[in-house]
Amino acid sequence: MPTVKSDTLSLRSEQDIVNVRQVVRKLAQECGFSLVEQTKMVTAASELARNTVTYGKGGDVLWEMLTEGLKKGLRLSFVDAGPGIPDLELALTDGWTSGGGMGLGLSGAKRLVNEFEIETAPGKGTRVTILRWK
Amino acid sequence: MFDSVLRDDYQNILNEWLAELQSAKSGSDHRLGVTELRSQGETFLSLLRDASKKGQLASGQGDSWLALQEFLERISSSRAVQGFTSSETAGFVFSLKKFLFAAMRRTSGANAEALAAETWKVTELLDKLGLLTVTTYQKAREDVIRRQQEELLELSTPVVKLWDGVLALPMIGTLDSARTQVVMEALLQRLVETESEIAIIDITGVPTVDTLVAQHLLKTVTAIRLMGADCIISGIRPQIAQTIVHLGVDLQGVTTKANLADALSLALKRLGLTVGKVKQ
């Protein structure tokens, strides 16, 4: 699938999380997402951005606007070099949390998008990629 | 040779082509006026010349090339909406070939080999531009179809007002998850707009419910509650009740009524209203 455009945003502080939400909202609008689709994508981005800042000790998010045939899509990859996730299955369980959250960050974000991929290993950082099509 | 022809023989090519475009257009065809057609021809050829001057035709990159592309995309999508066929749309670009080739023949003289090579290059270029119009044309048509599909979806299940503060969604026919999602969103939106406190989803006309649809119903009930309104589901047929239980979908905490009338009377009760006979 061809990439229309892409860019990387830094994720170091809480203000960066807000920034990511705003950028993702704009991109989702550009892709022609409906209001509900926009809100789902922005919310998923917010959850994952917070994970990157809080648990990953900061990192980056790469956004890509894609086309496949006539479809438009938005892919976001959250990358950090933090401690990684030791037990992935557990981390993807509803209600499980290592921090102070509701434990719905990863599993919730997964339900809000069409494709969800996670690569992680203890000490090797984490990369979460989400994709949503119009 | 192509570049020089465009530069030196520009006016001849333009006049011949415009004359052809105009004569090919039948008098009864009102989709596109003569003036507009001529101006489109002029713009296209001048954009082509600009791109050729800057050497951007070969590379397929640069500002003039982009301007040319954008122009073609614009006229093809407008033609798609005006009701032209895709071959008519592409024909606009292809019809220029004849006049470009004629002009090149005039300049080339006896150098047949150079002419053949150059002709091939120009054919490739115009084919590419012609195909671009077809792609755009198709995209525009798909847009029209998608919009109509969406409109149809919304029309297929209207949200109706039963009483001040009571909305109803009478669902009829097979529910798939796309349709369920669209109508549920419409229902939530109407709740906000009308500030209605109670929504009734009536599924009397729904023959079957699968897990996905049952979950959508449940999610809608939860979303309605989150917004501060109430939801009643009415008209659950016995088979659907069985399916719901077999599927293990938990409808506990969801108010259900046998039919729409019962649901409305409950809604009125919740609003503190009563319906009684007029005393004669």
Add this chain to the structure above:
Amino acid sequence: MSMGNVERIAILRMGPFLLVTIQVDMHDQLALTLQDDLTAKIEKTGAKGVLIDISALDMVDSFIGRMIGNISSMSRILDAHTVVVGMKPAVAITLVELGITLAGVRTALTVERGMNILRAAIADQTDQLEADDADREE
């Protein structure tokens, strides 16, 4: 933003109620500050009800959702009722998908309805108190 640490969401007092309108895209610290400010103000003013208007919020994620749930539970302990009003449909649909149902948080479509809920809750409580007092006197 360098001003980040002094940013605050205004809390208005109206009779026995506190009113909060969230109009900015909140970063996490701002949400936590609101939680602190609100509980402090309930204690100071003896407010009996809190109305949180989120009609300007385009997104509520699990963090903000948790903050809303916390405010509601903390207020209850401090003897105040909470009602959240104006949640947008897209936000409600997304919250459900996320798995957040805000159990125990009262919601209303509009500010007016929210105020009615708070007034009714206080009236109920007063009735209950009077009934208890009457019981004791007998």
